[in-house]
Each structure stands twice: as structure tokens, then as C-alpha cells.
């Protein structure tokens with residue numbers, strides 16, 4: 001959907017947009033989705049990419065730390081695969097039933113008179129399922145997701161599932177085992193995702209979001225640090241202690257009113273404007 005006219009805010013407002021991650025931000029880490037996702041990624045690496053099981057935990061750790069997501073890292077070191085198939089494998093079997101409707105959060109979100117946008121590294125199907133399970137449909141103006149930043153992929157995998165290109169794989173575990181080897185010598189990933197600052201800037205640009213008037217909520221300390229670097233006001237979620245680059249820290253989004261009461265200061269002035277906004281259907285920007 002187009003961003004713009006219907007969300008114009010008075011110039012005097014300090015903030016005009018709230019940007020939210022999904023996983024472990026809109027719902028708690030204790031839901032078990034993250035742990036399940038990690039297991040599914042390992043299973044995908046073994047079953048679909050033929051990676052030896054014993055090597056997976058260490059490899060995942062290096063890829064995640066270096067490239068932002070394991071998926072981005074796998075592409076960087078030479079694996080090619082269909083993105084939709086990957087997402088359907090790692091997200092398709094998540095325990096979504098653990099996510100319950102959260103009417104408290106829904107009410108808080110709807111009472112906040114600002115543009116509200118989702119920004120997740122996950123695919124649009126996963127984001128939509130989470131919002132549906134949490135009862136948060138209609139709370140957000142749009143979803144910035146994997147497909148938003150990675151709209152095309154010309155896979156080298158043919159229709160038989162065979163890899164037509166004999167790409168040599170880069171041994172990242174070996175790379176980091178050698179003292180003196182640096183980040184700069186690592187292969188680049190074609191996948192655009194958080195916590196890359198340019199990925200965040202790209203997403204903000206697509207949605208027409210001004211970072212200097214936006215509050216960014218995320219459970220990842222890396223994403224928070226990058227968000228701060230691009231000019232966002234940052235809130236670390238899931239931890240009451242601030243990390244580097246975090247302006248605020250919240251154990252849960254349920255505490256948002258206590259931590260940021262000023263967000264409601266303008267609520268009354270804007271309540272009439274919001275009547276039309278709440279009714280707008282959430283759309284995926286992909």
C-alpha cells in the first residue's frame with residue numbers, strides 16, 4: 001500500500017511512527033518459537049543441504065553472528081536454495097498454537113496515535129500468522145518483511161531440485177579458526193536483512209519512514225545497535241537492562257505505557273485522526 005497522506009502528523013510531534021520487530025518482541029521468548037525455529041533450521045541444513053549434523057551448531061553460530069541470519073550466511077558461503085521452500089520448512093512446523101491472543105497489547109497499540117509498521121527478517125506468511133495468532137491484525141499499517149528487501153532471487157536450482165552450479169563452499173569455521181583472518185575477507189551475502197544498517201535504511205526508505213521521528217522496538221541487541229546508528233530512537237524488548245544503542249529497555253511491550261508515557265500525551269489531540277487509521281487493513285510491502 002502507499003504510505004503517506006492518511007498518516008500525516010502535526011509537525012510539532014516528536015514521533016510519528018512506531019516500528020516493531022515480530023519474533024520475541026510482540027510475544028515473549030518463552031513461547032518456544034525461537035527454539036523450535038533454530039531446530040528447524042538445523043534440520044533444513046542437514047536434510048536439504050546435506051550438512052553433517054555434528055557441524056551444524058558451530059556453523060549456525062558463525063553464520064548468524066556474521067551475516068545477521070543463518071539463511072543469509074548460508075547463501076554467502078555458497079549454498080543456493082529456494083527462499084520460499086526454506087521459509088516453509090523452518091516456519092511451517094513452528095508451534096504457532098503457543099501464541100495466544102494478546103488483548104492487552106492490542107489495546108495498547110490501538111491507543112497509540114502513530115503510524116505503526118512491522119519490520120521483520122522473516123517472510124510475510126510467518127509475520128501474518130503471528131499477527132493472526134496474537135490477535136493483532138489491523139493494528140499495523142504495513143509489514144516490512146523478507147520479501148520487501150529481497151524481492152527477486154534467481155536460484156541456480158533447476159526444477160528437479162539439482163544444483164546446476166558447482167559452487168565451491170567457503171569454509172567459515174576454518175576461516176575463523178585461523179588467527180589473523182578478518183571479517184573483510186569473508187564472502188558477501190546477497191540477502192538483505194537486519195542488523196545491516198543499509199538494510200534498515202532501505203526498509204525505512206521503502207515505507208517513507210523518517211528515522212529521526214520513529215521509535216524502533218526489537219529484542220535483538222544487534223538490531224538495536226544498528227537502529228541507533230541510522231537515527232532511530234530504540235527500545236530493547238525482552239530485557240529490562242539497556243544494551244549498547246538502546247534508549248529504553250522493556251521486559252515486555254506490556255510495559256510500554258510505564259516506560260514511555262509521553263507517547264500518550266498527544267493521544268487526545270489525535271484521537272479523531274486515528275478513527276480512520278485503525279480501520280485500515282494491514283498490508284504487506286513486498
Ligand SMILES: [Mg+2]
Nearest residue numbers: 021023024219
Ligand atoms: Mg526478534
